[in-house]
Amino acid sequence: MSYLIEPPHYKPLLNAAETEQGIKVIKEFFADNLSTGLRLRRVTAPLFVRRGLGLNDDLSGTERAVTFPIKDLGDARAEVVHSLAKWKRLTLAEYAVAEGYGIYTDMNAIRADEELGNLHSLYVDQWDWERVIAPADRTIDFLKKVVRCIYEAMLRTEYLVCERFPQLHPQLPERLTFLHAEELRQRYPSLSSKERENAIAEELGAVFIIGIGGPLGDGKPHDLRAPDYDDYSSPSSLPWPGLNGDLLVWNAVLGRAFELSSMGIRVDREALLRQLRESGKDDRQQLYFHQRLLNGTLPLSVGGGIGQSRLCMYYLQKAHIGEIQASIWPDEMRSRCRELGIPLI
Known part of the structure; x- marks a missing residue:
């Protein structure tokens, strides 16, 4: 089922040519900043x-991968990736990447079960990255250090984009706040997670x-x-477990x-053994x-994905x-977007 958020009085601030220029600037500048900040080298994915083989990311465990037979392998099946979460760790081992260094790649995927709308497409493009770490780095403080490095690259990229296109204005706060999901639940006990x-x-x-x-507590x-x-x-320095997380910003255009x-x-x-057991x-x-x-x-590692189209958007x-x-959208969504002045590629 598709879902369209309809922002009132929306008018694009950039025309089609400016938008393509902006996409190019963002993708090139941010990738350079990401690789420099985290000491990553680009690899082909x-x-x-x-x-x-257990290589594909099964996301929440319910999404179907796009599959096809390979004629020259006796019709053995291949799967279009959902992401490269596991493949990257194998690649760190194959390339014998040293501790404190890592890789990144331009990941392209197809997620056939996505709920299509303003935020989700059948086509996924992101910077997938992975870095080798030491046993002592498996802490919440180290995770925060990595997140701050990525956020600083986002701030620098935003500054460049707004300099290039003065009709745009900065939105990111200078300071990124960290909260555990349990703290968030206790802060808003009557609300759903979204x-x-x-x-x-x-x-x-x-x-x-x-x-x-x-x-969480509930x-x-x-x-x-x-x-x-x-x-x-895993236990962390907080009262609650977890050595991962999501980076969220406020989108003023969509109000969410x-x-x-x-x-x-x-x-x-x-x-791995604990989480496989607990999840059956x-x-x-x-x-x-x-x-x-x-x-x-396989080496110990930290890694993640950063949405390319999301960041440009x-x-x-x-x-x-x-x-x-460019993607495929329901006819009714394309029609409604034209009425709202939202120019889909």
């Missing part, structure tokens, strides 16, 4: 992987919510996470919270990726992700 995100993003402008995937997770990449159950990035310290052997996914231990991790042949103050990327 796959669009699809072999089915049955309503809490809207409330805190409007209040603070930008927030990193820690602890996505593990049960026994429910803030949001779902696959059990085999982010470590959402807007997720730009999801990241986390990845599972070690102990956390113990059978995954036999898959290739999981065997590599359990056998100690935010900086260029667009109402629909279809103003940034």
Whole structure:
């Protein structure tokens, strides 16, 4: 089911040519800042992987991957990636990347089960990144350090974009606030998790919510996470567990919270076994990726994804992700967008 947010009195601040120029500036400048700040080198990534190896990200566990048979492999199935959360960690091992350094890539994916609308498309493009860490780095303080580095790159990019296009105005606050999902639940006990995100993003402008995937005080997770990449159950320096989180900003055009990035310290052997057991996914231990991790042949790492079209949409103050990327939309959505003055590509 598709869903369209209709911002009142919307008028694009950039025309089509300026929008394309803005997309180019953002993607080039931010990627350079990200790689410099986190000491990452660019690598080439796959669009699809072999089915049955445990390499594809299964997101919340319910989304179907786009699959196809490979003729020259006896019709063995391949899957179009959802993201590269696990592939990146294998690549760190294959490239023997040193501690304190990492990789990033331009990830392109197809998510056929997305609910299409202003924020979600069938086509996903993001900077997927992963960095090797030491055992001592598996802390909430180290995670915050990484998040701040990424946020500073976002601030620098916003400054450049607003200098290039004076009709745009800065939106990001100078300071990013960190809150655990349990703190957020206690702050807004009568709201759903999405309503809490809207409330805190409007209040603070930008927030990193820690602890996505593990049960909170009411026994429910803030949001779902696959059990085999982010470590959402490890104890941290806070009273509640979780070594991962989402970076949200307030989107004034749409009047709602807007997720730009999801990241986390990845599972070690102990956390993988615990989270597979708790989620009822113990059978995954036999898959290739999981065997590599359990056998100690993958490095400890921190990593995440940053939405490319999302970031461009935010900086260029667009109402629909279809103003940034070409995709397929329901006919009624295209028609309604034309009526609202939202020019979908």
